[in-house]
Every structure is written in C-alpha cells, then in structure tokens.
Amino acid sequence: MATKDPLFTVLKLAKDAEEQAALKLKAAQFEHQKRLNQLQALRDYRLDYMRQLAAQQGQPIRADYYQQFHRFVRQVDEAIKQQLAVVAEADRQKQHRQQHWMEKQQKRKAVEMLLEKKALQRQQRADKQEQKLIDEFAAQQFLRRKLTNGI
Numbered sequence: 001m002a003t004k005d006p007l008f009t010v011l012k013l014a015k016d017a018e019e020q021a022a023l024k025l026k027a028a029q030f031e032h033q034k035r036l037n038q039l040q041a042l043r044d045y046r047l048d049y050m051r052q053l054a055a056q057q058g059q060p061i062r063a064d065y066y067q068q069f070h071r072f073v074r075q076v077d078e079a080i081k082q083q084l085a086v087v088a089e090a091d092r093q094k095q096h097r098q099q100h101w102m103e104k105q106q107k108r109k110a111v112e113m114l115l116e117k118k119a120l121q122r123q124q125r126a127d128k129q130e131q132k133l134i135d136e137f138a139a140q141q142f143l144r145r146k147l148t149n150g151i
Contacts, residue, residue: 007115014108021101028097032090039083046076 053069 005115005118007111007118011108011111011115014104014111018101018104018108021097021104025094025097025101028090028094032087032094035083035087035090039080039087042076042080042083046073046080049073049076 049069049072
C-alpha cells in the first residue's frame with residue numbers, strides 16, 4: 001500500500017530536481033572560481049610588469065618606452081575592471097543557483113516529512129488494530145476460563 005502512494009513519485013521528482021540544482025550550483029561555483037583565477041592572473045601580470053619597471057629605476061628610460069608602458073598598464077587595468085564585472089556576474093549566478101538548490105532541498109525534505117508522517121500514522125493504526133485484537137483475544141480467553149471454571 002505504501003509504495004503506491006503518489007507521494008513517492010513526488011519524492012522521486014523532488015530528488016531529481018534537487019540533484020539537477022546541485023549540479024548547476026557546482027558548475028556555477030566552478031565558473032566563479034575560474035573567473036576569480038583569471039582575475040588574479042591579470043593582477044599578477046600587472047604586478048610583474050610594474051616590478052619590471054621598478055627594477056629599471058635609476059636607469060635611463062626612453063620616452064616612447066615609458067608611454068608604451070603606461071598605455072599597456074592602462075589596458076591591463078581595463079581588462080582587470082572588465083574581469084571584476086565578470087567575477088561579480090559569476091558570483092550573482094552562483095548565489096542564484098545556491099538559492100535554487102536550497103529551495104529544491106526544502107521541497108524534498110517536506111515531501112520526506114509527509115511520507116514519514118503518513119508512515120507513522122499507518123504504524124499507529126496498525127498498533128491500535130493489533131492492540132484491539134490482543135484485547136479481544138484476552139477477553140475471549142477470560143470468558144472461556146470463566147465458562148469452563150463456572151460449569
């Protein structure tokens with residue numbers, strides 16, 4: 001009887017939805033981390049480039065080299081700015097996926113709780129029925145003894 005309960009179908013669907021949400025969350029977390037790594041690589045690249053200039057301090061630098069250097073640094077800064085926006089979007093996507101997964105998890109848990117409640121109610125009914133049968137059997141035995149001893 002319990003296996004024919006439509007809630008088992010609902011539970012399976014809820015578990016499947018939660019699993020899909022978890023996979024999407026994992027992908028969003030991976031994408032966010034990938035974007036963060038790219039941002040850090042850009043920052044490291046800029047830092048290395050600045051160190052190269054600092055290492056040349058005290059040495060004569062051609063004006064065109066200096067202008068080219070600053071132009072390149074501005075381009076790297078712009079790339080960092082753009083990457084920050086990409087990281088922010090990846091973070092928003094990750095947060096959205098996490099919220100979605102949590103909602104699916106709550107739905108699954110609610111269905112499981114309903115099934116547990118129904119199972120508990122079935123068990124309580126069965127226990128009452130069993131107790132009723134035991135009581136009837138004891139009453140019949142009592143009456144038989146009374147009749148047997150009374151005759």
